[in-house]
Amino acid sequence: AERGFLLLLNFKQFKRTRGSLLTVEKRDGSGPVFEIVSNGKANTLDIVYSTENKQQVVSIEKVDLATGHWKNITLFVQEDRAQLFAGCEEVNTAELDAP
Known part of the structure; x- marks a missing residue:
């Protein structure tokens, strides 16, 4: 079975x-x-997460979220990757190191 989650957010930064x-x-x-x-x-x-006394940081680049305008994003995190969508458009993907 796959492991992961979806996070849906509306925010203005x-x-x-x-x-x-x-x-x-x-x-x-x-x-x-x-x-x-x-x-x-x-x-x-x-995306910052802790594993066995070590902190991992994975960055999804070129996201254009801090614009002063409302953003509707979906972050889809699976075992080995994270995908970011703004509205219905994919922004970017980053690979995760499995803990």
């Missing part, structure tokens, strides 16, 4: 800003286990 769209914290409050960050300065959507 100021130009060249950075913000967390979703964060899952560790139970002890020592930081995130999983986080999705829109990085307007780098023009990326960063």
